[in-house]
Amino acid sequence: MQHHATATGLGPATSLSGTATLRRQKQREYLRFIYPTIFLVGLFSFLPLVGMLALSLTDYHLINGWGGTWGLQNFARLVLDARFLNSIYVMLALSIGGVAVQLLVGTAIAVGLDQIVPRWKIARGFFTIPFAVPHVAVALVWLSLFTPTLSPINAALDAVGLPQPTWFSSQTGAISAIVIADTWANFPFVMLLILAALQGVPRDLKEAAAIDGASQLRTFFVITLPLLKPALLLVTLFRFIETLKHFPLIYVMTKGGPGRSTQATNYYAYVQSFENSNVSYGAAISVTLFIFAGFASFWVARINSRINS
Amino acid sequence: MKSSRTWKIAISVAVTAMLCQTGSAWAQEEEISVLMFSLPVTRGIAELTDQFEEETGIKVNxxxxxxxxxENxxxxxxxxxTGDLDVVHVPAIQLQRWVAAGWLTPMTDKVNGSDNxxxxxxxxxxTYDVAGENYGLPMFVETGLMAYRTDLIDTPPATWEETKNTAAEVHSDATAGIVMRTSPGQGFNMFVLPMIxxxxxxxxFADFPGDMSVVVDSPENLQGLDLYTAMLTESGPPGxxxxxxxxxxxxxxxxxxxMFIDGTSNVVPTLDPETSSVADKIGLAPVPEGPAGRSPAIAVHGxxxxxxxxxxxxxxRFIEWATSEDVQAQIAINESYPDFTRPAVGEHQDVADKYAAINPDLIQLRSASLSDTxxxxxxxxxxxxxxxxxIGDNVNSALNGIITNAEAxxxxxxxxxxxxxx
Known part of the structure; x- marks a missing residue:
């Protein structure tokens, strides 16, 4: 920009104001290019959101229609709804459990792959395959693996005389089953981001540590891990937000059972909206979940900008 | 220049003529869309749809x-x-809800004006009458039956108490004493539990539909639920x-x-030698009774x-054809479909022979069971x-020991x- 202003041959004060004008002109020009996108995002994201918010303030029921009431009654009902409070507990258990296991598995595999690259680059592709499988297919595969009467795992345990686990008979078992399926489907995301971050760890630091006689384990914990902190933080938050939206795995694997012990908040919103026809109450649950996810996203953006600055 | 204009006119005329012809073809060929969920009868209807298209000239998707x-x-x-559906599968259990929401068209005049x-x-x-109006024709009616292994059980249990005891006696690591639906849902565990x-x-309810006081937590329901949970946890399969x-x-x-107690459409496939490794060892019996009598499940689809x-x-026209005696008889032959909705179908010799060969008591047991519903x-x-x-969610929680039966x-x-x- 400075170069452009100087080329006009104007004095310093004039050139500064000219630069600002030009910048504004450029910004206006750029905006014209992104107006269609802003319009489409507004149309397909913002409007449905406003619609959902408006719906959550009514008493609209699919069968009974709208009783003419507006207000916060659905949100007041949420506070006293034991099923909603249970759904938050389930959601957090699935999110925290899932993200923790995915971080461990994803990071371990990334570190392993970093050691053997570039000789085994193909291994990266191999480990990313689960990420490409649709969640419904993932759920069906794991459902058959965890169903005692169909499971080859149970058949093998039975063959050697060991007790057969019944995953879907308890809350802990069913949540663990969903966490395992979720980990299988999503650890590649963690692995790829950590692998990319590992490429940025200076080799000379590791070499210096090796020369000083540090073991590989110590080098990892003292040098590599602290340098991976920003990437680990980001990937944790991204996965956390994603896991708040659990649905297909629950729908296919447990239908929210046993009883209601795997009805996470997103699934509960579906139950209220489409099984119970309480669409306005379902919308209130979705709005609450959206606000929660919004705060988490804001947190991600803040941390991201801090890391980048 | 003149030649170019002549060509343009000729092409325009040709295109217009083609469009008109296509338009008239569209106008002549009526097209309807049908959505059903998978049952032997719906699969059978889909297989035979060509016959309807040939008879009527109406194209059916x-x-x-x-x-x-x-459901989604x-x-x-x-x-x-959306207007993109013209015929829809109506489970009787959803009928009242769909009618209350104004989602179905009354068919009373059409039904009254037809011999069908x-x-x-x-x-x-x-079942398809709501407030004096008809909203559907039935294509499937199933009732509860028991399938039992004749090599393990000599005489099928007559009461639920006996069923529980028999299940416990024959239960082993290789063979569960009994299997029934347990997944939570109005069409899943709540299809079988009311039989008990x-x-x-x-x-x-206290006296449906006159007195709608809720009596779900009555001692009688608790007795039934106690039997269901005890029988399945003691003698059910793993998981x-x-x-x-x-x-x-x-x-x-x-x-x-x-033992397996369920609707006829699920019990009959256990007698099919092509899919069942124990087809020759399966006997059929009525649903057990209790102190208040026998109450087999019933499910109607239309x-x-x-x-x-x-x-x-x-x-x-499509609904009338799909539920006609001729089509039901064809489906009864082609599929495992003893759940026809017209008694005359059972009188077709080939249908009677087919189901007598599967099990000589099947048709008679089904009719007797239907009369008990x-x-x-x-x-x-x-x-x-x-x-x-x-109710289904709470019952499933009780079965898993998360809460007690009384709490459920x-x-x-x-x-x-x-x-x-x-």
Whole structure:
């Protein structure tokens, strides 16, 4: 920009104001290019959101229609709804459990792959395959693996005389089953981001540590891990937000059972909206979940900008 | 220049003529869309649709999908009033709800103006009457039956108490004493559980439909639930808490259970030598009874016309054809379909021979069981799907030991009351 202003041959004060004008002109020009996108995002994201918010303030029921009431009654009902409070507990258990296991598995595999690259680059592709499988297919595969009467795992345990686990008979078992399926489907995301971050760890630091006689384990914990902190933080938050939206795995694997012990908040919103026809109450649950996810996203953006600055 | 203009005119005329011709062809060929969920009868209808197209010249787009997909798809079509469905599968259990929401077109005039309605089982046809209007013709009516292993059980148990004891006696690591649906849901565990609770005198309401006081937590219901949970936890297969009918049928066919109590459409496939490794060792018996008698399950499915359809006449012609005696008889031969809705179908010699060869008692047991059913086995009210889901969730929690049976019924009582108060 400075170069452009100087080329006009104007004095310093004039050139500064000219630069600002030009910048504004450029910004206006750029905006014209992104107006269609802003319009489409507004149309397909913002409007449905406003619609959902408006719906959550009514008493609209699919069968009974709208009783003419507006207000916060659905949100007041949420506070006293034991099923909603249970759904938050389930959601957090699935999110925290899932993200923790995915971080461990994803990071371990990334570190392993970093050691053997570039000789085994193909291994990266191999480990990313689960990420490409649709969640419904993932759920069906794991459902058959965890169903005692169909499971080859149970058949093998039975063959050697060991007790057969019944995953879907308890809350802990069913949540663990969903966490395992979720980990299988999503650890590649963690692995790829950590692998990319590992490429940025200076080799000379590791070499210096090796020369000083540090073991590989110590080098990892003292040098590599602290340098991976920003990437680990980001990937944790991204996965956390994603896991708040659990649905297909629950729908296919447990239908929210046993009883209601795997009805996470997103699934509960579906139950209220489409099984119970309480669409306005379902919308209130979705709005609450959206606000929660919004705060988490804001947190991600803040941390991201801090890391980048 | 002149030549160019002549060409342009000629091309325009040709294109216009083609469009007109295509337009008239479109106008002549009527087209309807049909959505059903997978049952032997719906698969049978889809197979025979060519016959209807040949007879009437009406093109039919039939889609047969899984039950869950169906429910989502139909909900979208109804609430969005998309008009893209002309004939829809109407489970009787959803009928009241769909009519209350204004999603179905009354067919009373069409049914009254046709001879076709005469030959149905009367109870199956009247199931589709709501407030004096008809909203569908029945294509499937199933009732509860017991399949048992003749190599393990000499005489089938007659009461639920005996069933529990027999299941415990024959239960082993290789063969579960009994398998029944346990997955939560109004069409899953709540399809089978009332067979037990009603046999003990349990009800959902004090005196349906006159006195709608909720009596879900009654001692009779608790007695029935105690038997259900004790019998299945002691003598059910591993992972008994999350079993739905496909898993139960597969287990019985593989020889993994000694008794299976369910609807006829699921019990009959255990007698099929092509899919069942124990087909020659399966006997049939009526559903057990309790102190208050016998109460076999009943499920009726039919076809109706969505309110958003603009092709009601063509849609009704299809419904009339699909539920006709001839089509039902063909399906009874082609598929495992003893659940026809016209008694005359059972009198077709080839149909009678087919089912007598599968099991000589099948047709007679089915008829006797149907006569024991009550129309409101699951109460036919708009709120039933929600009520059934609420009770089903609590019952499944009790079966898994998360709460006690008494707590499950107490919770269900409060939730059902809340649903009715809304």
């Amino acid at each position: 039939v889609e047969v999908v899984g039950q869950n997909v169906f 798809q139909v909900m979208l079509a109804f609430t969005g009033r 309605a005469a030959g149905f089982f009367p109870s199956a046809l009247t 609770t009603r046999a003990y005198g349990g009800k959902f 008994v808490s999350n079993i739905n009918y496909p898993e139960a049928v597969a287990l019985m066919q593989a020889g993994g259970a000694a 076809l109706g016309i969505p309110a958003s359809s603009s092709k009601a006449d063509a849609a009704y 009550i129309p409101n086995y699951r109460p036919l009210i708009p709120q039933w799907p929600e009520i059934g889901a609420a 019924l107490k919770n269900a009582q409060a939730e059902v009351q809340e649903i009715l108060d809304q």
